[in-house]
Amino acid sequence: MSPSPLVRRLTPAVAGLATVAGVWIAAGGTASAGTISGNLYRDPNTAVARWVAANPNDSRTAVIRDKIASQPASRWLSNFNLSTVQADVSSYVNGANAAGQIPQLTVYGIPNRDCGGASAGGAPDLSQYQTWIGNIARGLGGRTVLIMLEPDSIALQTCLSASDISARDQALHTATQTLKAGNANAKVYLDAGHSTWNSASDQAGRLVAAGVADADGFYTNVSNFNPTNSEASYGRSILSALSGRGVNGKHQVIDTSRNGGASGDWCGDDNTDRRIGAYPTTATGDANVDAYLWVKPPGEADGCKYTAGSFQPDLAYSLASSAPNPPTTPPTTTPTTPPTTTPTTPPTTPPTTSPTTPPTTPPTTVPVGGCSATYQTASSWQGGFQGLVTVKAGSSAIAGWTVTWPLPSGQSITQLWGGELVSGSPTVTVRNASWNGSLAPNATAQFGFLANGTASTPTITCTSR
Template identity: 70%
Template sequence: SAGALSGTLYRDPDSNVVKWVAANGGDSRAAVIRTNIASQPQARWFANFNISTAQQEAAAYVGAANAAGQVPVMSVYQITNRDCGGASAGGAPDLNQYRTWVSNFARGLGNRLVVIVLETDSIALLTCLDQQALAARNAALTYATQTFKAANPNAKVYLDGGHSTWNSASEQANRLRAAGVQYADGFYTNVSNYNPTGNEANYGRQIISALNGAGVTGKRQLIDTSRNGGAAGDWCGDDNTDRRIGRYPTLNTGDSNIDGYLWIKPPGEADG
């Protein structure tokens, strides 16, 4: 597979698209959605902050994937000041509560391979943070990475790499190092955009090169291909009806720098 991961990605029978197809069998679009989208594995987003249910939520999803003999992809989206208070605002009220949530969630991760996409936009989007808040966020991301990997030695954790038309590769690499990428397995890109896979792979190679130059070696990339199959329209096409799905999800990438092409942001769902 060239990348560091192998296995079949988990197809969640309770995903929104599977539920939609089941409830709308008479819709003229149902057949193509069933065949081309509902058939594919997607990430499960853990975005509703609840300390008391965190362990149970993780254990239920991981347990279902383990029972199917498949690899779950879990998008953790709970960081304080999420989206800098924008359209996707929410998450933990403060970083102490965030750490508690992380610790509880970690107890539900089991001991088999799980892929954790940690806190979309948390490193690429920092405009709302002063230096003290930035240092606290970086410490929280490092804590989450180390806590997840300590709880499950087979957990693979990836930090926010933004995308190829956002920050420069050198800047993003510096931010990743500050956030503890040395303790993670790598970084992910394109969750917040629809850039072509080739552009993202090139951007990833530049980040990896910058990390290597700073002594942080062995890191790999995940690329979100859920919505980057091309489309007309402006960037605001999170809700653009002409967006197209990209490469199907797989851990068999054929590229030693890339651990997976994943559908992290579910195609067809509004963003923010």
Template identity: 65%
Template structure:
């Protein structure tokens, strides 16, 4: 995959005034509102650059923060390598892994000719005919379940290097590509480039979206690789939606990249800026009928291309983004929202999040007792028809430990299909999870977490935590 993943941003004054939004420590406070059109658990890529870095650096002082606040989260897989012969298998492999655990994958297409106007992420297909061949292979790999496709970041917001004829040709090419993807998988959710709230005006961006066939897509994305506050982006998105409606295009939704917008806004590059922070953790429960998801499209810690090679993972960047952010709300119940938007058509095999997920409000705990012992606490973090996701927090007792083992018995009809941050062994209904090399040593009172997805109905198991 090309390292030219991330993209230059030109910050200009937004045309529309933005209304005030309530924030707490840079994090959006979601009110009691209906969610967008998507539901389910977002797929966490087990082979991302940050996951590989965590596995290779267990003793780095930054690892725990990067692991727990960045590597633990769903992030988009960038399909940026222009290779017609391999793109179908690349997409199919990623989507298939997500389907196997009944989760929703997020991936990009990033191969438009003259990508990034020859900037830090230059590349893409040599011409539009070959681009359509690449898209056809991409479409064949999408399967038939719900998948989120972020189509060609910067392709519509950044057009300064194109002639008027080339702009029209690009719009037609993206429109054709959207229809190709939707024809191959009607459950694919495809979003086009909406720039961000401090770039083009809503009417200008809306015109560009119309020229690229947004009527065939599910909506648009904003703030990829940028830092504009979520409230600003939501207001900007509403302005674009209103503009599209004025042009007779209805039913479109927004997704917002919140991977780096929890701190300062401003200049496009974060490679050497310590004022950036991760924003809202990825979720499809947005609390806003116009917004289908808060997603981490730009993976935190991957460089922009000003101080480091674009797309390369830099642990210092990831740590700076995550160090002062709150921990993920793994044990928090998912809010219940009324449904004001129609549910999307989807395969019956796709996950369907419960409108009132069974998050455990009184988690199961097990204590080994005495110095050197450990305890384990379980909570269900998400549930859908036929499946659930659980999180276990392992905490050392009054003395440091060098390893831990957690065991429990599965309820009738349950099975585990994916587990992270631990080594899984099952024997019938008996489950054993042992620490990885990087999270076994815990100081007195310190804790770590592992998570898993399972089939069956969620329940609260009785956990046993032991050390040796």
């Protein structure tokens, strides 16, 4: 599935307002926020992850790997394919569930999307669109999943007649109900544009017409560059306007993928001064805001200079080069088992730490040289699997760590994130990344990998420095 091909608009009269830098905040955790807590899913099969794996010697790789590929971003459903979308969604959601993390989907297939602009496409008609939505709903599983429904579909309506707008509103309302019926724990958010587009009152009226009463709220700033504080203020104004129309209890999601610096040309393809904003997290510290997400994956083009949705390493490097490092406990490492894994991880976690490892628990869990490491198989399929390794400092702080284990016959590591793969055979050696080596006493870090072969439980050794 091709990811986010979307270009978001700044009207000429207000384009200059998007020049205030965004704010980076620590990711992860369950600080005061909206209605969601837990870790966001870092999909190992993203365009940026594939580029990093294929270009280990590129001078830009370390920055792109550590500041972008290490972070969760939304998976876009933008190719209209009735026959495969259910399986695609199910595979993605199952991977997130196996990792005990929250999947994020952006559904982008409404007919006449982007008003025929750079991201034109979508379903051929609204009837087939609803069939597509139904197939998506059947792949959502039963646990928390975040869904950004149809960017631009409500804020951008200049190409639609009054009857077309009415039909689209009904289609979005029906889609919301279908997705919620498919998974009662799905969080569905509708398009609210951004703070320098439609007024809050206008946008609230549009949201009501599109059925936001049956959704969980709305999202703003997708593929745009407005500062987080401006978007949060805009969101509060929309919430107030919704309340005045009898719609209460809704929440906001803000796209922070490119709002850490915003001078120059608004189009991300040509801009050299954009920066990634807040790292993705559900710990927003704002009761109105459920999450800061990277809805638009950093480094994917807008369609101005490069093909819309294509990954461009020069864009990714420009966005990340002067950004701060992620926190030492990024969204994929903060303990989130209580809210996300209690019902589902006993079948996967205990077998890798309790039932199957009593003979090997001492070497994998007792600190050696000041740290310990434990392994779990996050997911597996015919011919391959995804592994996760959690590193824990001992009673003293450490400045770095190295994890090793003998690679069983028939296995080969094809991709690794959250660490540096020093050697892959016959002994796997992984060193910490630049941002997760320094650990306080008893603090944890995590790395993951994809491998060919049949999953097994290795005997892992951790040494510190």
